[in-house]
Amino acid sequence: MVNFPKVSDYRGNLSFIEESRQIPFVIKRVYYLYDVPSGASRGGHAHKELEQVVIALSGSFDVILDDGEHRRTFFLNRPHYGLYIPAGIWRELENFSSNSVALSLVSQVYDEGDYLREYEEFKRWITNNDNRAGREFGNYR
Ligand code: TYD
Numbered sequence: 001m002v003n004f005p006k007v008s009d010y011r012g013n014l015s016f017i018e019e020s021r022q023i024p025f026v027i028k029r030v031y032y033l034y035d036v037p038s039g040a041s042r043g044g045h046a047h048k049e050l051e052q053v054v055i056a057l058s059g060s061f062d063v064i065l066d067d068g069e070h071r072r073t074f075f076l077n078r079p080h081y082g083l084y085i086p087a088g089i090w091r092e093l094e095n096f097s098s099n100s101v102a103l104s105l106v107s108q109v110y111d112e113g114d115y116l117r118e119y120e121e122f123k124r125w126i127t128n129n130d131n132r133a134g135r136e137f138g139n140y141r
Helices: 119-128 132-139
Strands: 006-009 012-015 029-033 042-047 052-058 061-066 071-076 081-085 090-094 101-106
Touching (some): 052 071
Antiparallel strands (some): 052 081, 061 090
């Protein structure tokens, strides 16, 4: 979890994110999920190279991360926290509250070839690749 700076005064809060300072990569793309129906699940894939930070800009949701050995659920509900997801990690986003907005800052432009969309394909891929990021994630448990 990354805690972004928060500047508070009587007018409200302001947070900011600077590439290579609050997050460890250059931001190539920004996308956001919104109007997610209750009960819907997003994600359900991993990336070979792409790194990502997910932020609950509004509302709340769960992000389930899986490195092929461990699964861990992160509850996001504050816009000054981000969840860093390294490459080679399976992710699912669930339990979206109404009016939630999930902002993603990512290290690559859109490339379908970077996706691992089948869980078994993901398991094979991490077995056959040096998955440093996944091992680090495992160490946090
Ligand atoms: P998908 O990967 O299913 O979204 P999620 O990760 O939330 O489950 O993407 C849905 C569609 O949107 C799919 O056809 C690919 C497309 N898409 C883009 O064209 N550009 C993007 O930046 C993203 C994230 C998705």
